[in-house]
Amino acid sequence: MRLRTIKLILAVMGVMTVITLVRVIAYQARCNIYRSDVSQCINNAKVVSTGLMMYVEDNDGLYPNLADQPKTRQLITPYIKNSSVYVCPVTTKPFMFASDLSQKRPRDVKSLANVIVLRDQAAHTDGFLTVGYVDGHVKLVKANQPQKTSAR
Numbered sequence: 511m512r513l514r515t516i517k518l519i520l521a522v523m524g525v526m527t528v529i530t531l532v533r534v535i536a537y538q539a540r541c542n543i544y545r546s547d548v549s550q551c552i553n554n555a556k557v558v559s560t561g562l563m564m565y566v567e568d569n570d571g572l573y574p575n576l577a578d579q580p581k582t583r584q585l586i587t588p589y590i591k592n593s594s595v596y597v598c599p600v601t602t603k604p605f606m607f608a609s610d611l612s613q614k615r616p617r618d619v620k621s622l623a624n625v626i627v628l629r630d631q632a633a634h635t636d637g638f639l640t641v642g643y644v645d646g647h648v649k650l651v652k653a654n655q656p657q658k659t660s661a662r
């Protein structure tokens with residue numbers, strides 16, 4: 511009787527261990543997919559940022575009307591040849607351009623490395639969003655961190 515009880519307890523513990531292992535593996539797989547999507551978001555923003563810089567070079571050093579987001583994407587597409595990069599794979603929303611930079615020259619912006627030209631529309635599930643700056647660098651920032659979006 512006592513041996514049966516011990517065997518039963520060991521069997522239950524074995525099943526619980528297997529269930530826990532499966533859950534840990536599934537959690538790690540979800541984390542890896544999320545990290546991969548965040549990396550893709552950063553890469554997408556870099557491609558869009560580079561395309562925008564190329565457009566500016568070909569157009570008298572001026573940004574297009576960035577308030578017209580679809581038109582801006584249309585203008586950049588010939589430079590990047592891949593329209594899927596406009597969308598963040600985490601939020602599935604397109605990047606937003608800083609409309610206050612419309613028809614401005616990037617070289618006239620006072621602090622190129624601090625002024626945002628494009629960013630995620632919404633934060634990722636970890637509270638970070640991808641931001642692209644006038645100088646072309648892209649990074650993840652905390653969504654509630656104050657950001658300079660104005661050219662002034």
Ligand SMILES: [Zn+2]
Nearest residue numbers: 551598630640
């Ligand atoms: Zn994103």
